[in-house]
Amino acid sequence: MSLTLKFKDVYIQASAAVAGPEEAQGPLKEYFDYCFSNIYADQKSYEDGEKEMSKTAILTALKKSGLPSSKIDIAFGGDLTDQLAVSNLLAKEMPYSFVGVYGACSTAMLSLALASTFVSSKLATNALCFSSSNYGSSERQFRYPTEYGIEKKDTTTITVSGAGAAIVGNRKTKVKVVSCTFGKVHDVKWTDANDMGSPMAFAAYDTIAQHLKHSKRTFKDYDLIMTGDLSSIGSKVVKEMFEKEGQVFFNHVDSGSLIYEKGEWDKFSGGSGCGCIAITTYGYILQKMEQKDIKRILLVGTGALHSKTSVGQKKVIPVIAHAVELERVEE
Amino acid sequence: MDYTTYSEIVKKNAPKKHMVRNGFLAFISGGLMGIAAQALIDLGTNVLNLETPEAMSFSAIVVVFFAAVLTMFGWYNNLAQLVGAGLFIPTTGFANSMTSAAIEGKFEGPIYGVGTRMFALAGSVITYGVFSAVICCVIRYILSFMGVAL
Numbered sequence: 001m002s003l004t005l006k007f008k009d010v011y012i013q014a015s016a017a018v019a020g021p022e023e024a025q026g027p028l029k030e031y032f033d034y035c036f037s038n039i040y041a042d043q044k045s046y047e048d049g050e051k052e053m054s055k056t057a058i059l060t061a062l063k064k065s066g067l068p069s070s071k072i073d074i075a076f077g078g079d080l081t082d083q084l085a086v087s088n089l090l091a092k093e094m095p096y097s098f099v100g101v102y103g104a105c106s107t108a109m110l111s112l113a114l115a116s117t118f119v120s121s122k123l124a125t126n127a128l129c130f131s132s133s134n135y136g137s138s139e140r141q142f143r144y145p146t147e148y149g150i151e152k153k154d155t156t157t158i159t160v161s162g163a164g165a166a167i168v169g170n171r172k173t174k175v176k177v178v179s180c181t182f183g184k185v186h187d188v189k190w191t192d193a194n195d196m197g198s199p200m201a202f203a204a205y206d207t208i209a210q211h212l213k214h215s216k217r218t219f220k221d222y223d224l225i226m227t228g229d230l231s232s233i234g235s236k237v238v239k240e241m242f243e244k245e246g247q248v249f250f251n252h253v254d255s256g257s258l259i260y261e262k263g264e265w266d267k268f269s270g271g272s273g274c275g276c277i278a279i280t281t282y283g284y285i286l287q288k289m290e291q292k293d294i295k296r297i298l299l300v301g302t303g304a305l306h307s308k309t310s311v312g313q314k315k316v317i318p319v320i321a322h323a324v325e326l327e328r329v330e331e
Numbered sequence: 332m333d334y335t336t337y338s339e340i341v342k343k344n345a346p347k348k349h350m351v352r353n354g355f356l357a358f359i360s361g362g363l364m365g366i367a368a369q370a371l372i373d374l375g376t377n378v379l380n381l382e383t384p385e386a387m388s389f390s391a392i393v394v395v396f397f398a399a400v401l402t403m404f405g406w407y408n409n410l411a412q413l414v415g416a417g418l419f420i421p422t423t424g425f426a427n428s429m430t431s432a433a434i435e436g437k438f439e440g441p442i443y444g445v446g447t448r449m450f451a452l453a454g455s456v457i458t459y460g461v462f463s464a465v466i467c468c469v470i471r472y473i474l475s476f477m478g479v480a481l
Contacts, residue, residue: 046438047438136435140435144431144452145431145432146408146435147402147405147407147408147427147434147435148408148427148432148452149402149410149411149419149424149427149431150408150411150419151353151411151415151416154346188334188337188338195345198341198345201341202332202337233344233345233346236344237337237340237344240340240343240344241336241337244332244336244340
């Protein structure tokens with residue numbers, strides 16, 4: 001049984017999305033606050049590049065909110081590198097409290113849910129949440145060197161280079177954080193690290209089902225239900241799972257399918273990584289909500305909780321999904 | 332939802348494997364690699380006046396060099412995605428595994444970066460190459476006592 005929390009007076013104060021070069025050529029380019037022309041973000045390594053992207057996203061979000069950093073009480077954030085190295089190196093520059101969180105690619109929604117929990121329970125007035133990923137640093141972390149010539153499977157997803165940040169607080173704005181569901185870790189006896197969409201579909205299914213049940217809602221109550229990085233394969237799986245139960249999952253979209261232009265980078269199964277749902281939500285979705293195109297949305301961040309060591313030891317890949325519900329505030 | 336129903340859905344949605352297409356492309360590209368390497372050997376023996384063993388080394392050096400250069404320019408992985416085993420199995424795969432790892436090793440400096448990481452992928456090939464050579468030599472040595480000359 002997963003835990004669903006209903007929030008009181010939690011609003012998105014401001015958000016920012018920063019993208020890398022391939023993402024900047026995709027269909028969502030106009031929704032990003034800043035785009036870097038290379039995945040190094042003009043730094044010396046992939047990791048430094050990722051940190052730079054994250055920093056740019058946080059500073060842009062702060063600027064847009066009009067809040068000085070002294071008004072931020074706590075920050076939640078994470079990435080995909082060992083021991084959250086990128087976020088921790090960035091956090092040493094922050095004047096406020098920091099909690100590093102890891103939920104693999106679900107980190108964006110996990111940090112948003114935690115920040116909202118703190119604000120809702122009046123433990124903090126304003127809380128920052130952010131997450132980032134980088135194609136180069138993730139390939140190094142979980143797979144092979146980027147120039148290694150191994151044939152990638154069709155089921156592979158491409159890690160999005162980008163970072164998203166948002167500030168949640170109790171001052172009323174156009175977008176409200178309604179509730180969240182912290183997911184449960186599932187074992188679906190999966191060991192193939194080249195196809196993470198299929199196992200994560202199970203976690204997404206469970207979290208969505210739990211959230212709907214606890215909030216007493218149906219699919220019809222949402223304009224959109226956006227999953228994180230289920231890939232084109234996992235997206236089909238999750239839809240079919242609900243169909244088997246007699247429910248039509250008609251308003252599903254996967255953020256990994258929105259980012260890349262059809263063609264070169266789209267030859268695999270879509271985008272993935274902490275940055276995937278982060279830049280889609282904090283860039284595209286929130287702007288669409290403000291423009292009144294979307295009234296209510298359920299965001300489901302999905303994560304495959306494996307490491308290079310655990311995969312090397314032939315352990316199963318545990319999966320998780322965290323959901324956050326956003327709603328436009330009617331004037 | 333129970334696990335069995337879920338795994339049936341997953342199985343149904345698993346993408347098809349392109350074994351025929353991949354096998355064909357690997358066969359053609361691997362064959363072309365072989366022709367190119369043989370042409371280099373012939374060049375060595377006929378034009379450069381090298382002995383056959385020397386010409387073979389010359390051919391391998393040139394192939395490895397080009398694989399490294401292609402990796403450097405970021406073209407090798409795109410080619411490998413297309414032809415798969417055609418580039419992975421020949422010496423080019425070995426050259427690429429070392430150069431690609433070395434390129435990213437530069438972030439951690441010359442000792443713990445380039446020097447150490449260079450062998451992260453190729454290390455296995457070297458280890459088991461040497462190991463199998465030792466085994467083969469022992470067998471050959473034992474057989475020589477039985478009057479079998481290899």
